Structure formats: C-alpha cells, structure tokens
Amino acid sequence: MEEQNTKKDFHTRNLDIIAQLREKKMREQEEKEMTQKRKQDLVVKLKSRYVKEDQKEIKQQVSLPSINTPEQTSQKKEDLQQEQKMRIQEKQKQYLESIKTRQLQEKQKKEEMIQRQEIIKQSVKQKVLNQLSEVAQFVTKDDLLEQESGSDDQDTQKVKLKKYPFITDLKQWKKKQRIDDAVKVFIIVGGYGDIAKALIQRGWVKNPDSGSPCFDFKFTLHNSEIDYNNLQDFQIVNHFAKIICLTTKVGLCKSLNNLIWFNNVDRNAFYPRAFDLSEEEDFENFREEFKLSKAESILKMYLHLFKRKDANLIEKIKPQAIVALSVCRKILQDINELIDQQKQTAVITQKEWDILSKDDLNVQALAQKKHQAWLAKIGEVKPLKKKKKSKLEKEQDDSIEDVDEFTQQIIDVLQQFKNRFPQYQLNGVENIWIVKPAGLSRGRGIQCYKNLVEIEDHVASKGAQWIIQKYIEKPLIVLGKKMDIRQWVLITDWNPLTVWIYDEAYLRFTAEEYDPKDLENKMSHLTNNSIQKKGENFYKSDIEGNMWNQEQFSNYLMKTHQVNFMEIIRPQFEQAIIWSLQSVQDQVEQRKNSHEILGYDFMIDDKFHVWLIEINSSPDFSYSTHVTEKLVKEVSEDLIKVVIDRENDKKCDTGKFKRIYKAKSVLEKPASVGLNLCLEGKKIKKVKG
Secondary structure, three states, X not given: OHHHHHHHHHHHHHHHHHHHHHHHHHHHXXXXXXXXXXXXXXXXXXXXXXXXXXXXHHHHHHHOOOOOOHHHHHHHHHHHHHHHHHHHHHHHHHHHHHHHHHHHHHHHHHHHXXXXXXXXXXXXXXXXXXXXXHHHHHOOHHHHHHHHOOOOOHHHHOOOOOOOOOOOOHHXXXXXXXXXXXXXXXXXXXXXXXXHHHHHHOOOEEOOOOOOOOOOEEEOOOHHHOOHHHOOOOOEEOOOEOOHHHHOHHHHHHHHHHHHHHOOOOHHHOOOOEEEOOOHHHHHHHHHHHHHHHHHHHHHHHHHHHHHOOHHHHHHHHHHHHHHHHHHHHHOOOHHHHHHOOOOOOOOOHHHHHHHOOOOOOHHHHHHHHHHHHHHHHXXXXXXXXXXXXXXXXXXXXXXXXXXXHHHHHHHHHHHHHHHOOOHHHXXXXXXXXXXXXXXXXXXXXXXXXXXXXXXXXXXXXXOOEEEEEOOOOEOXXXXXXXXXXXXXXXXXXXXXXXEEEOOOEEEEOOOOOOOOOOOOHHHHOOOHHHHOOOOOOOOOOOHHHEEEHHHHHHHHHHHHOOOXXXXXXXXXXXXXXXXXXXXXXOOEOOOOEOEEEEEEEEEEOOOOEEEEEEEEOOOOOOOOHHHHHHHHHHHHHHHHHHHHHHHOOOOOOOOEEEEEEOOOOOXXXXXXXXXXXXXXXXXXXXXX
C-alpha cells in the first residue's frame, strides 16, 4: 500500500513538472513575439524620423536667398535631392549594421547562457554521481546480483540516505532508509575522514544528519555535541562527560593536587608548578613563589659568573646574592625550626624583595617600555635591535676551582635545593614564567615574562582567566631549536581505569633558534604548528615541516647523546600519563561504551627529564605535514580496531595501540550523603614583611 501511494505521488509530481514546463515555454514564445514586434515598430519610427529631418534640411537650404540663375537653382535642387537620397541610404545602412551588431551580441549572450547552463548541468550531474557512488558503498553484493537478474523491486536496492530529524528510533530510521537491521550506523562530526573510511570498510553506513540520535557509533570534535542524557547503552561515543577536569589548563592545574589521594606522588616531579591567577589566594601564592625562585636564579647567576671569573659583574651582583642566600636558607629550614622560632617572620620580606628586584622592571619603566612599543608599532621610532643570543645556559663544566667561603656557601645551598626540590632543574638564571589564557588553544594569547610587574599588568589589562606556569629555562635543544612531543593516549574505561598509548609520537619544533633573552619572539619559544606556520622562517627551516617522527628523534638521541628513547624517555611518558589520569578518576563520569583519545604534550629538559605541559581533547587529526599525514591515517585505523573490533574479539590486532595500565580494582567513590564533613578552626594569618 505504501509503495502504491509512493508511485501515485511520483506520478502526480511528474504531471506538475510537465505542466510547469509547458507554461514556461508558452511564456517564452509570447516574449519572443513581443520583442519582434517592438523591433519592427522601432524601424518604422526611425525611417519616418530620418525622412522628416532630411526634408526639413532641404527646405531650409532652398529658402535661403540666392543670386543664382534658375538653371543653377534647379541644378542645385537636384544635387540636394541626390545628396538626401544618399544620406538616407547611408543611415539605413548604418541602422541595418547596428541591428546586425545587436543581433550578434544577443547571439553571443545566448551562447554564453547556454554554456553556463551546461556547466550547471555538469556540476549537478557530478553531484548526483558522487551521491550515487556514496550509496553504492552501502549496496551489498546480493543487491547488485538482484539488479542484474532483473528484479522487479530494483528501486528498493538503491539506498538513498536522507535526513529524518523527527525519527529518534534507530530501527525505524533503518527501515525508513531501507537498510538491513544488521548494518551498523555511524555519525562523524568535525572531519575525521580516515575514521569514517575505516568504518565504511567494515560495512558501516554513515548517517548524514549529525544531530540525529540514530547511530551505533558517534565521533565528534566537541563534547557538547553528544547528548549524554538520551544515550542508549549500546551507543558508542568518543567522549566522557566531565573530562574538562583533565583537558583544560585550569582543570589540569587543580586536578593534579588530588594525585596524593590515589598515589603517593608529588606532582612537582613531572608537572611544572602552575597557578590559577583568577583566584586571589592562588595569585598570592604565585607572587611568593616568583620571589623565591628569583632568589634561586640570582644564586645560579652568581655561580655562573664565578665560573667565568667575571670580577666586575660578580661585584655588582654580590649585594643581591647575599640577600638571596639568606632567603634560600630560610626556605631550607625544617618545619620544626620554624615552629620553635619565637618571632614568626615571612620567608621573604619587602626590604629583601626590593634588593632582589633592583634590576627588574618597575611601574615607571614598564610604562616607558609600553610607550616605546606603541611608537614602534605606529612607525614613529625604529624597534630596538635584539641582543645577541645569551650563552649563560651553555656551561661546559660543573667543577669550580679556587672557591672562596661565600661562593662555597652558595654551592652548598644550591646542592640542597637540587636534592630537595624536584623542579630545581627547571629554574635557570632568568626566572621566566609563561602566562596562558585558560579558554584558548593552539598557542593563542601565550606570553613569557620574567618581571613580576609585567605579569600583574598583563593579567589586569586583559581581564580574562589566566594560568601561569614555570617556564622550562633549560629545555633539550635539538639543532639549535626548542621542541615538544605530542603523544596520543586512549582511555577505554575509567572504572577500572584502562589506558592505551600509541606506539608512535611526533615532535614539533620552533622555526627559529631558542633564545631565552628574546621573550617576545613566539617563533623561538612556542612550538604550536598553528603559530609557527605564520612565521617568515617556517618554510626555510632545516627541519622539513618543523616536525620529526619518533624514529628520527630516537636516532638523534642515540647518535648525539647516547640516550635510548625507549629506555629513558618513553617510560617517563607512561608514568606521567598514568599519574595524571589517576588524579581525576573520581571526577570523570564513567560510561562503559565511551572512550577518549587525548593528545599529551611533553617537553624534555637538558638532563633528559620529561615534563607534562598540557592534555588536549580531540587532538588534531589533520594532514598538517608529511609526518602527521602518515600517522593520522594509521592511528585512525588502529583506533577503530581497539574500540570496535576488540568488542567482538578481545585477542584481535590493536595496531600500534599498546595497553600500559589497567587498574586491578574497581574504584568505589565514597558516599558523602549524611556525613558531617565540616572542618572547624581558624585561618592562619600570613605575616607581612
């Protein structure tokens, strides 16, 4: 019955189309006749106007006074009549030529219109062919055999996928699309063509409506594109709810504080210390940390100058070094010593800070610097020339000879710092910090500073949420350039926590050489491909595409530093990944048919220690370079092997994905309902210097 109604509707639509075409043809014929009639009327009017003008001219000439004889007058009249006749003929000829020219122009326009129509027809035809080719991917071999054998029900074999926004049941959707119940349906949002290709090769069908609830598998760019409240248990999606506690700068900064509850690990061992500047308490903690690290950097600078035997600079910096040594000793004091002190004092007083920051920018100097930058921007003054690259970081030998008592005290204190504080290696002689906007990605809005007044001014003037993190001043430099490493990680379960790592990582380099003195040059400090490709030297780099694959880096480490990547670097990756995931396992909302692919960004310092920088959800799967093109194709196929194929066969091939962790026990979240968790006490007041 439904098929008969469909045929009737089709016949009715055809009749309507035929009637519309006939009506259009009649209108075109009427317009053509009207145009021809207007042309004829115009010819008649022009002829009569030319005749009247010539007759008027002849009368004027004849009426002029003349002293000629009658014979001359008669002759002149004949000449005028002859001339008039010639003029009429000439005008008629010109008119005919103008009509002919106009006809040629109309003919050309008509031909151009026909060509445009032909182009449109070809494009429409190509679109139809593309749609048919897409449909052909979903037609089974049996369907083709039935068509070749002359099946009467050939129309039902041509699967034309349409959008049905009002259908919410998958079985009904398949029935409407005339798809077998056994066929699986997927939705892809935001690109990911290689994932779609992998599913189609497995016989899956793509639902063209990205917002439809009818699917077996959905892969999206953003978490917000998944309706968790209405998900069916069998539906597979590529995000977990509440994952932002891990994949945002603020979330990661705060979540790692919880690691101590799951594993006895200090987050400072693998994550550079960071602070949320939108919270006043965190901002105040940062100010104190900045001042303390400034004292450490002064001691390192003094020691460096002593090694160089630069007496003038040593004498200049010594007053600051004396104060810095006192501050660092207070930092090293045992908690029991602090409790036993009769008078509680701040670790660093305002007087001490005034001495330590003597060479730093103050408010007046900052205002002048900003003014000079503005003048340079509008072209009033030339920008200051950049200083030559500093060689402070290139210390060849740690040994020091002929050490005096004061210098020995500095050496002893710094050795204690190295033994006690895991981030000692991060701190250099510049005390650089990196400011990141909490809500942006791909390197946008990031800036490096080494003056507290600049940081406070930047945060106050921009009016957004900012994360500040200790900058790695001594990174591993490869061919003169800074780099970071992108590592793909897959989570298939949060309870028990199950983690997979992809066996191939890739490196991203800066386009310009690393220079800790030039903090305004993003091409020297930020490795994001979206930033680097805008630089002048991006395509001039010795490193093709500013990227390396893992094999290239592994060979470089072994050849240059005799370091084995898989034995020294890779285990640190895995340990940092597991620790970071453990810190949020009670915050992310668990769901059995969900998974999450993450992009971990790591950096390595010059002592080959790995540092976690940030974690990205929905990492870039574009063919940005020859390196990523190869890897993205491989990881897309291997991802489907783990999340789809492995559901039916636990022993199936998982490609380059290797499972590195599965919790032995299921995490039970403590029930807080009905418990009195109130903490009583008074806040300890900070002692002002």
